Amino acid sequence: MDAYDVVVIGGGPAGYVAAIRAAQLGLGTACVDAFERGGKGSLGGTCLNVGCIPSKAMLDSSERFEMITHEAGEHGIQVDGARVDLGKMLGRKEAVVDKLTGGVAYLFRKNKVTSIHGLGRLVRREEDGWVVDAAGTEVKAKNVIVATGSSPRELPLAPFGGHVVENSGALAFEQVPGRLGVIGAGVIGVELGSVWRRLGAQVTVLEALPGFLMGADEAISREALKQFQKQGLEFHFGVSIKAVEQAEAGVTVTYEEKGQSVTASFDKLIVSIGRVPHTAGLGAEAAGLELDERGFVKVDGHYRTNLPGVYAVGDVIGGAMLAHKAEEEGVAVAELLAGHAGHVNYDVIPWVIYTSPEIAWAGLTEKQAKDKGFNVKTGQFPFSANGRALGHGDPRGFVKVVADADTDRILGVHMIGPNVSELIGETVTLMEFGGSAEDLARTVHAHPTLSEVVKEAALATDKRSLHM
Known part of the structure; x- marks a missing residue:
């Protein structure tokens, strides 16, 4: 049985950074990650594969198209007949993702991190550490770092599939939807809605909260709403979704707004109502790993769980679901395991x-x-x-x-x-x-x-x- 000082379960921003930093500090490290893209293992988790990186690539491409078609004339640049080659745009996005996920694999090799593709599961505690099932093979770990991330939250009335998609599906439309609905006016919903609005979609955003970006400063949220409405994004706040029905041609959403029932039809519907901790297959219950009432792994101020030798970082412990927050937690826990003073200033x-x-x-x-x-x-x-x-x-x-x-x-x-x-x-x-x-x-x-x-x-x- 192979033995390591640290086994990291999860290869997203929290996990791969924790693994690299632990290896830099001289700890024998393995990372077990089950994420797949295009039918094969791909390090980097949601962020690099279907989240932060590909969405920014699409945002940049769509902004360039907007510049050419609507703003270049102000600079004295005349462009006629500009059109979108969506296949090539999506191909560029995938090339960017390939470069970065391949870069993580290179960093693992450079820092001598053992990469294991497949599910990681806590099996049992022994005197000298934990036995972890790593893609069907048991390995020994003095310490385990759980960094399994999060998954998109489904709307019970609108399970993902068909014309109803989450963030990864919204980055892979085969054609620009004529009418695009977005449930959720948070970061992901607004970013993805902006991409397809610039490429020609008519975008309607439905939000349950009474206002826009309520976590931001009020002056910012007011200005942002004004700017997005000026661009053509249509917002409805304080709505309650009553029904979502799919047909071959699209999807129909019935919602209540200000006491009135409204029905709207869309070619595609993005559901972006938050994310939930991903602990499926981890063996949490069998191992006795304590979760809170929302399913997040409970940790103390040093990322220790209730199980000796088991730590957790990133989206799976809650807080701000941000890649850079997860990375800093990964660094902090690796440094703590090496006897250093790892710390994250959440303020x-x-x-x-x-x-x-x-x-x-x-x-x-x-x-x-x-x-x-x-x-x-x-x-x-x-x-x-x-x-x-x-x-x-x-x-x-x-x-x-x-x-x-x-x-x-x-x-x-x-x-x-x-x-x-x-x-x-x-x-x-x-x-x-x-x-x-x-x-x-x-x-x-x-x-x-x-x-x-x-x-x-x-x-x-x-x-x-x-x-x-």
Whole structure:
């Protein structure tokens, strides 16, 4: 029986990063992963294979098409007859995925991580560690890291299949749907809806909550809704789905909105109502692994489960279901196993929505800060007053800084606009070190750049913006 210091069950962002870091620290490591794409094993989990990476490839392709067909004329560029070759676009997406998943396999070889394709299951605890069933073969592990991720949540009235799809199906339509329905106005639903809207679909988004992006700062959610509606996305909030019926030609959704029954027909329906922990086949019940009432693996502050020598990280333990959060937990648990001080600061994890305009934030919203008792001051600055944004032809949105009026410490930063997925990193770094709005305002930013908007928003917390 092969023996390892660490066996990681799951090869997504949490699992493969934990395995690489453990191996870097000198621990004999194996990773057992059952994910398949195209009929063969493919490391990287949902994120690399059917989530974060392919969706961003499609977002970029669709944005380029939008630029050519609707915006190039403003730059003095005339393009006639532009059309979408969807097969080639999807092929490019798959090539990007192949490169990155292949890159993980290379990193495993480079760091001497044993990769085992198949299901991983906890079998029994022995005196010197755990016996794990790794794709039908038993291996011994001093420690086990559970990183099995999450799966799309099904709507009971609309099980996946046929014209009803989740995120992976929504990235593989064989043709652009004429009418596309999206149930769920969260990150995934809005991103995927944006892709197909730009490629020509008429998109309707149905959301049970009474408002849009209710976890974001109110100023951001208001601006985002305005921008998306201007683009042609149709939103309905506070709806209750009553029936979903499939036929050969499409799908019909009956929902209740403001006390009225409404029926809408779509060619395709994306259901994006959240994700659930994936523990099927793990052997949790037989091994005595404790789960909470929602099915997430219970852990303490050091990612230890109730079973000695068994740890868990990533989506399967709950919290923000973000790849970068999962990766940091993977690093932290590997370092803890090697005797280091692994830690994740959950207060400054960035959130990003890769729509156009992009949305990003980290830390507390203005309301959250006030609810926590802070004496709050805010500063806001628009991209419309920024030379680089105007040169790009995309002056939409703004940056908002939330700070403690008593100490000047930055409590949160919220952005909507061009390239804010990249701009948020600067503020996360500053917040990680307890930085102040003055620190950000006094930092020299190159001109002309989009990042100057971040500096100006920090200046605005003391009402001293220079360009407004």
